[in-house]
Amino acid sequence: MEIYGFGIVAICMYIGSFIGMTLGKVLGISGNVGGVGFAMLMLVVFTNYRESKGKPLSERTQNGIRLLSALYIPIIVAMAANQNVVAAFEGGAVAFLAGGVATIGAILLVPVISKLTAGKNDVEKDLGGKRA
Amino acid sequence: MSGTIVSIFTKYALVGAFLAVAVIMIISYTFASSIKQRRMGSAIAIVVGLALSFVAGKYTGGSKGLSDVALFSGIGLLGGGMMRDYAIISTAFGVKFENLKKAGLPGTVALIIGVLFSFIVGSIFAFALGYTDPVDVATIGGGAVTFVVGPVTGGALGASSDVIAISIAAGVVKSVLTMIITPFIAPKVGLDNPTSAMVYGGMIGTTSGVAGGLAATDEKLIPYGAMTATFYTGLGSLFCPSLGFILIRALIG
Secondary structure, three states: OHHHHHHHHHHHHHHHHHHHHHHHHHHOOOOOOOHHHHHHHHHHHHHHHHHHOOOOOOHHHHHHHHHHHHOHHHHHHHHHOOOOHHHHHHOHHHHHHHHHHHHHHHHHHHHHHHHHHHHHHHHHHHOOOOOO | OHHHHHHHHHHOHHHHHHHHHHHHHHHHHHHHHHOOOHHHHHHHHHHHHHHHHHHHHHHHOOOOHHHHOHHHOHHHHHOOHHHHHHHHHHOOOOOOHHHHHHHHHHHHHHHHHHHHHHHHHHHHHHHHOOOOOHHHHHHHHHHHHOOOHHHHHHHHHOOOHHHHHHHHHHHHHHHHHHHHHHHHHOOOOOOOOHHHHHHHHHHHOOHHHHHHHHHHHOHHHHHHHHHHHHHHHHHHHHHHHHHHHHHHHHHHO
16 A cells, blocks of 8 residues: 555654664764665665565555655755745855855766776676676 | 635645645746756756745745745745655665665765865865854854754854854855756766766765755656765764864864
8 A cells, every 4th residue: 555655664764763863872973874865775675675576565555655756856846945045145255155166166076086986887887787 | 814814824834835836846847848948847946946935034034935934834844854854765766776886985985075075165265264263164164064064063163153154054055056056067077877976965965955956957866866965964064073173273273
């Protein structure tokens, strides 16, 4: 059933957040260190495991998860409508330069890092991923 | 009459938010189609969201954009951290494990370089524009990492509230700018595959910016970018108030 999909994502979220918060405590900072990332990883591992066993989630369970991901863009739009855009404009030159240059510089570095570390993957792609 | 409408909207706040976002999306996608750029629909919707947030912020004087308007209070719920994280996790459905393994190393390298890069750039501008106290510089540098890291750093180091506000602003500028320019810059930086999306998430880090930017570029890339971005704030909160601050104090203190 569709609600099972909701439940699977929810349990991944709770376990992931638990790991993230525990990690935060161990590291001595308050908050959730990569909790969402752990949760996503868990969902990937779980669904890939089921598929490798030849027992993928039922169509309706998948639909539940798909509904949530379909809501993602509208949620991002709502999130954008939630930002303190006025503060961003009023932060003055420092905020604009610090935030702006950090962003543009980081984006421009993307291909450099990709090339630096991903050369091997291109070879794997050429070989049909056999070496992966 | 208007009182009745407002009370319906506040009573069914979340439903009102669905309605409001649906209207924003219809308008944005119709506009995108009319200029033959249908794929830009979500980018336009995000910009419309930001623009409404700006107008609302000016009008209410609040810090939460459109959700400070009583009529749209549900926007805060729909666009808040809980729904965002819940939905973001679901986007990992359909991701192939092999793709993740492939991008693991580039993603990790990008994370470390990304946090360092933003912190250093932010700190340089803070120093260049007249902030000489290492606490202020580190706080603004943290803001250039993300708008969460700035206040975390400032709070830990005891920065003043106006400096913390600037650090949040720097982070918001980053987030907003990322949402807007990513779709335009994506073809130029090869942002069209899982590996580069993970590198991108690790370099930029601001989860909202990355998610919004990738949503406007190619929805299929969201989970990869989001996966690394989610570790970025944690790494930044760890690094900036500790090693980052020590580094800056050694340089200018």
